[in-house]
């Protein structure tokens with residue numbers, strides 16, 4: 134009997150913990166291998182990074198050179214260029230050849246290299262561009278770095294696939310000029326596929342609009358939620374395979390409570406599994422899910438309370454109404470009077486503020502709390 138928790142959240146999930154996405158995997162893999170520039174868009178925690186990792190693994194097995202960089206991890210434009218250049222030159226390059234290879238590729242911009250030899254394991258390798266001072270220097274460096282993939286693919290006679298994750302943050306670095314430079318560079322790189330993944334759908338959609346450099350640069354994939362029934366069956370099957378039988382409806386209840394957001398579903402499943410296991414039981418049911426939920430709300434209480442207290446009174450009232458009304462018709466007079474909300478325009482600005490803070494998101498005509506645990510906390514612990 135397997136006894137490790139079969140559910141994973143908070144990190145990129147791989148094969149075993151992966152549900153569905155067959156169609157998306159196939160399409161993304163095919164497009165990347167064909168050198169397309171793809172835009173992958175969804176709210177946070179839907180599974181973009183996991184999908185990318187999985188597809189990249191498959192491509193690497195087919196001798197495609199793969200590189201993944203999280204744009205949002207950098208605090209400045211030059212910092213991003215350093216991280217990106219480092220990832221590109223070290224992709225699948227033996228440590229012994231790194232220095233020559235890097236100097237060869239980047240002579241024009243005179244990188245500074247540092248190797249921290251470690252007693253065991255790979256030596257850590259850092260790359261910096263100390264001569265870059267002005268915005269013009271940065272633009273020159275960017276042109277050089279953005280051209281690298283094409284040169285690497287040609288020199289190694291390999292196709293490449295590059296993922297720039299949390300790509301929406303790139304616009305903050307240097308106005309529109311980064312977008313221009315990157316677009317100009319990638320469109321000539323026939324042997325290099327790119328996936329630009331973004332977690333803020335509205336920012337990403339704007340980036341793809343007319344008059345922006347990436348307009349019509351390539352196919353757009355909007356990652357949806359996983360099919361509900363499939364996900365519920367997946368959850369139950371994994372309980373059973375790990376030696377815990379499930380009461381009818383447990384999978385569905387977990388998916389519903391998690392608003393079918395992959396992260397939230399895995400979190401509830403993981404924590405419920407842990408509690409049932411710790412109690413030494415062989416069967417999980419709705420009662421267990423409920424107990425686990427109560428434990429999680431207790432554990433998160435301080436965090437949620439802080440978040441709640443940072444809100445204005447008007448925002449708190451709107452957030453509570455939103456939870457109780459399931460996110461619909463919040464501007465209607467009847468709903469406003471039921472929850473003692475002010476005028477429609479002030480409700481609207483409170484909603485906008487909640488969306489800006491990432492507490493709430495809009496899905497079609499409905500507002501929902503981004504974190505399903507926070508939603509339950511608001512429903513049960515506020516008045």
Ligand SMILES: Nc1ncnc2c1ncn2[C@@H]1O[C@H](COP(=O)(O)OP(=O)(O)O)[C@@H](O)[C@H]1O
Pocket residue numbers: 141142143144145146150151152153154175176177178179180181182183184332394395396397399400
């Ligand atoms: N295909 C999937 N099947 C099951 N769980 C998934 C899947 N994709 C994502 N998840 C869950 O969602 C969490 C967040 O996924 P992640 O790839 O980091 O999302 P994103 O990059 O869109 O923010 C993962 O840690 C995992 O728990």
Ligand SMILES: [Mg+2]
Pocket residue numbers: 181182183298
């Ligand atoms: Mg991600």
